Amino acid sequence: MNNDKIDIVVSWLDDTDKIWQHDFEKHALLASKAITPNSVNTSARFRDYDTFKYWFRGVEANAPWVNRIFLVTYGHLPEWLNVKHPKLTVIKHSDFIPDAYLPTFSSDTIALNLHRIIGLAENFVYFNDDMFLINPTKATHFFKRGIPRDMLTLIPATIYEQFNHFTINNMALIHKEFSKSDIVKKNVFKMLNLKTGIKYLGTTLLQLPYPNISDIMHFHLSTAINKSIYEKLWVRHHDIFDSTCRHKFREITDVTDWYIRLYSLAIGNFVPTRMHKLGTMISIKNVESFDKLIHSSYKIVCLNDDSTLSASDFESVTNNIRSTFEKKFPNQSKFEI
Template sequence: MDNKIDFVITYLDGADPDWEKERDFYRNNQQKGTAHENGNSRYRNMDNFQFLLRSIERFAPWVNKIHIVTWGHVPKWLNVNHPKINVVNHKEFIPEAYLPTFNSNAIEFSFDKIPGISECFVNFNDDMFLNAPTLPTDFFVNGKPCLQMMHAPFMPSDALFSNNILALNKAVDTKYLINKKMFSLKNGVFAFLANVYMLPMLKFYGHFLGFREDHLPAPLTKTLYKELRTKLPDYFEFVGQSKFRNSQDIKSISDWVMLDYARATAEFIPMNSFKFGKLVNLDKEIDFDALFKSKYKILCLEDGDWVPENEFDEVVNKMNSAFEKKFLDKSEFEL
């Protein structure tokens, strides 16, 4: 078995005037979905991509390749000739009919087509950072993704989650509804108890009701993509053609459906993601120095529209100052 594990990182320079011009042209003429999905906060640049690469060099030196997926721009400081770095333009793996795209879901739905990508790979957003040493077995064991399984019914307001679970029920036979991995304590005690609590509802309704999702790097395989693309071709086509996020349409799904498919078919290794990583919504009150000394191996430092524009620079400067102390030295991925 090929034990290589690649990382895939979506990189965006939201201040690139050429990119902005193209984005605004299509957004003004074709935008669907909500302001939260496609507003300017989704594209703000936090100027800390170098710290993600430094964290990978220090805490995941075992990675095979780092595929940096881009509209066309890359940081001037990036060492594009490093043997582990592979800069991938959208045009190299996304069908021409779908381009240009400003929909992260559409981009992620074609990751398995990146030339040379390994069977097992981990999808990082550029706001996800390694905070402590990791092992390949934190992400995959025997070619299967390491995931927490926690049944949790979606809220009606979470349109994307509901779309995912509706699609999942089309792709997975109900014979998989109850599997022994949902009762593994390796998911964590809380997840185990939640699954026990959900068991009567699963039996009553006779289909999947939803899973708790982790906003952390996603361990994926080309096999997962192949199977779901075969079972849900119209969904993949719809997402690919959507230049912007559009959760208001029932066929708009996210790459989390791949992880749900692995959970639903028991093609995963149970793990406790509560201990593994943490999602942090940025604000002025965060003690980044303390956070970076925490036990978590992964941190997702998410910018969202809850950070007012007039506070954004202050929050980012505070965060990046803490990063500079934690990752003082340049990585080999920098010039």
């Protein structure tokens, strides 16, 4: 197995595409799914910032190590995209997701089936289209000797608003396979490591006296993962994964691809790194902070949408974001026509 190659998978959606809109509305009606501001299926989880070309500009400038880029899409493509770029492969949902799960409007289904992409390397980094490389990176920021770079930090049970149940479901599955002592014994020197930073080391230490692990910190950044872990866990948890993937929209009983990362951490399949130094997440409402952030030393920035923004405010905010990106990446990439 060649562990030198590292691919990137990025999922992208154009919520203005008429075919997607028709299918979305049709299946939402069939599922009696109310798409409300407080729902995990709110429109803020689907709308496009029109910043995707800057994602490619960031990768071209800052990830020369990438072997291939697999662009996962419902079927539509940006008009400006150069589909003939030698490193780019366009993958529609129907190219890798089983027919029984299609069409899907659940990011859980998409992410849980990435291992089925034909030609995907054993080592790959999964990006959402709101995660941007803003400074030069090396392959070793993501993998070392074929092992993902990551960080295992124990935290108290946290409140993610609409996402509580996903965290609970993922951790419940972890608890079925591992005791706290299993995880701590296997990872003690990786967890209690100065590479994690004093703040995060302290957070873990405070959780050690408790009998169970409440939660493990998830960083809203790209995820380095081994394809073989996906394959192993689909065999082990087929019924649970299958049930999640049969939902057209995210449901309260679902697990997510975060579980795959959690499992990798639990078995010690990671090389410690300071994830909080690698990147950060920021709300798109914080335009002024974003302008400063994009000139920081972070490698990755994730833009988090806000469902409280009105349509006009969203347009204003994203105009400012695009303006900032244009200053950061003014030159057209070879991924553009």
